[in-house]
Amino acid sequence: MTSLWEILSENFMMFTEAAGVTLRLTAVSLFFATFIGLVFAFMKISRLKVLNLIADGYIGLIRGLPLIVQLMFLYFGISSLVTLPRFWAGSVALAIHSGAYVAEIFRGAIQSIDKGQVEAAKSLGMRQSLLMRRVILPQAALRAIPPIGNQFIIGLKDSSLVAYLGVLELYGTALLIQARNFKPFETYLVAGGYYLLMVIIFTILLRKLENRLAVTTRPGGGNGKQKRRRVASGQAAA
Amino acid sequence: MNELMIKYEEVHKYYDDLHVLNDINLEIKRGEVMVLIGPSGSGKSTLIRTMNFLETIDSGTITIEGKTIHRKTENLDKIRERVGMVFQQFNLFPHMTAIENVIEAPVHVKRIDKKTAREKGMALLTKVGLGDKADSHPHQLSGGQQQRVAIARSLAMEPDVMLFDEVTSALDPELVGDVLQVMKDLARSGMTMVVVTHEMGFAREVGDRVLMMDAGQIIEEGPPEKFFIDPENERTKRFLKEIL
Ligand SMILES: Nc1ncnc2c1ncn2[C@@H]1O[C@H](COP(=O)(O)OP(=O)(O)OP(=O)(O)O)[C@@H](O)[C@H]1O
Ligand SMILES: [Mg+2]
Numbered sequence: 001m002t003s004l005w006e007i008l009s010e011n012f013m014m015f016t017e018a019a020g021v022t023l024r025l026t027a028v029s030l031f032f033a034t035f036i037g038l039v040f041a042f043m044k045i046s047r048l049k050v051l052n053l054i055a056d057g058y059i060g061l062i063r064g065l066p067l068i069v070q071l072m073f074l075y076f077g078i079s080s081l082v083t084l085p086r087f088w089a090g091s092v093a094l095a096i097h098s099g100a101y102v103a104e105i106f107r108g109a110i111q112s113i114d115k116g117q118v119e120a121a122k123s124l125g126m127r128q129s130l131l132m133r134r135v136i137l138p139q140a141a142l143r144a145i146p147p148i149g150n151q152f153i154i155g156l157k158d159s160s161l162v163a164y165l166g167v168l169e170l171y172g173t174a175l176l177i178q179a180r181n182f183k184p185f186e187t188y189l190v191a192g193g194y195y196l197l198m199v200i201i202f203t204i205l206l207r208k209l210e211n212r213l214a215v216t217t218r219p220g221g222g223n224g225k226q227k228r229r230r231v232a233s234g235q236a237a238a
Numbered sequence: 239m240n241e242l243m244i245k246y247e248e249v250h251k252y253y254d255d256l257h258v259l260n261d262i263n264l265e266i267k268r269g270e271v272m273v274l275i276g277p278s279g280s281g282k283s284t285l286i287r288t289m290n291f292l293e294t295i296d297s298g299t300i301t302i303e304g305k306t307i308h309r310k311t312e313n314l315d316k317i318r319e320r321v322g323m324v325f326q327q328f329n330l331f332p333h334m335t336a337i338e339n340v341i342e343a344p345v346h347v348k349r350i351d352k353k354t355a356r357e358k359g360m361a362l363l364t365k366v367g368l369g370d371k372a373d374s375h376p377h378q379l380s381g382g383q384q385q386r387v388a389i390a391r392s393l394a395m396e397p398d399v400m401l402f403d404e405v406t407s408a409l410d411p412e413l414v415g416d417v418l419q420v421m422k423d424l425a426r427s428g429m430t431m432v433v434v435t436h437e438m439g440f441a442r443e444v445g446d447r448v449l450m451m452d453a454g455q456i457i458e459e460g461p462p463e464k465f466f467i468d469p470e471n472e473r474t475k476r477f478l479k480e481i482l
Contacts, residue, residue, distance in 0.1 A: 042323055120329035123290050124343035125319030134346060139333050
């Protein structure tokens with residue numbers, strides 16, 4: 001226990017700064033992943049078969065390969081095209097990875113919007129693009145927030161792998177420190193504590209946000225009841 | 239009163255092996271209220287949905303206000319602006335208030351300025367008895383109120399024809415009356431209407447013509463006085479006996 005405290009206090013600034021890098025890495029990569037995800041979500045729901053295929057290929061590859069393999073592949077791929085600082089190369093690689101999951105989240109959210117609303121919008125003369133922008137996307141965006149938050153937590157933990165690209169984020173820093181103090185167990189324990197703390201804080205924030213959303217967007221809005229009534233004597237009308 | 243609004247000529251539609259619309263021929267004149275009845279699965283919804291092209295047809299022609307719509311037509315959105323539709327499940331936009339639902343299409347499709355649209359929208363909401371509910375979201379309204387907002391929303395586009403597909407079937411009985419009243423007022427104001435309903439009282443009171451569908455065909459049609467009292471087709475007789 002004493003050595004745990006020692007390691008933490010001796011390296012407090014280094015760990016904390018590294019945690020900051022991890023947070024930024026996660027935020028930046030999720031930011032780009034949102035754009036990537038939006039584009040591929042639209043490709044997946046598009047009527048054009050080619051676009052469906054491209055999106056399926058991308059999502060299938062990302063899902064089917066270990067993250068570390070993707071990161072190495074993307075890192076060396078990106079590096080051979082442009083020279084980016086490690087942080088940005090890492091962010092882009094993580095974004096390309098998360099983008100596939102975000103695409104599925106958006107697609108699900110868009111397709112979860114009741115078809116009846118689309119028909120109502122069409123019958124009012126709304127074009128496809130207009131009804132997408134005014135009717136579907138505002139609702140889909142709200143529905144996507146909880147799973148996107150979840151994806152943020154996954155991304156936060158996954159970002160540890162870019163240590164192998166030489167980015168000095170939390171895990172990379174722990175690697176470095178334990179190589180110097182020969183106390184891997186305690187050092188990783190401290191790093192783990194940082195990760196856990198960040199995840200817990202973010203989970204609490206997310207829960208608060210979800211509760212607030214739940215108040216403003218109660219389900220069942222325009223859908224009425226599912227029951228049907230066959231009996232229809234003249235009574236009600238007469 | 240004699241101007242032709244909608245004309246169907248030899249219209250057929252299939253769902254795989256199911257001949258869901260079988261040789262439909264009909265004419266709807268301006269100001270006419272046409273009531274469509276028939277057993278479940280006979281094709282009433284399919285027929286009414288082809289009138290604003292939510293469903294395509296496989297053969298035949300549909301002419302709306304003198305314009306023949308071919309199978310894969312140019313600008314359906316433009317035609318849909320003139321053909322309003324109200325659905326069984328209301329289908330209000332849940333993220334918008336009642337008034338926002340009503341002015342959405344006038345503002346974004348017709349590009350009427352917001353202030354004018356709002357004034358007209360408020361007048362419509364008042365007309366359907368919901369002037370005080372303008373700022374409520376759909377989930378804060380009863381089914382009957384939601385359905386009346388949905389009617390106001392369609393009317394806001396100032397359509398030439400209004401389609402109603404079993405709009406009271408999802409409502410509690412005590413809420414049906416208000417919605418029917420709005421539809422009766424609308425019919426009396428001269429709106430051209432096509433109404434799928436099981437409310438025979440409504441059909442008798444405001445219908446100009448009743449059409450009976452069975453297995454994708456129109457098997458009988460006539461003015462309500464004759465249709466309900468002295469139907470010719472055996473199938474119609476049996477159906478009316480069941481439902482009345
Ligand atoms: N998208 C579809 N694909 C295949 N079959 C369909 C589809 N939509 C409707 N049908 C079938 O077509 C037939 C007519 O359906 P439709 O909804 O028009 O009947 P309806 O007269 O409105 O019945 P209800 O009174 O129950 O509303 C039914 O047998 C139905 O199962
Ligand atoms: Mg139906």
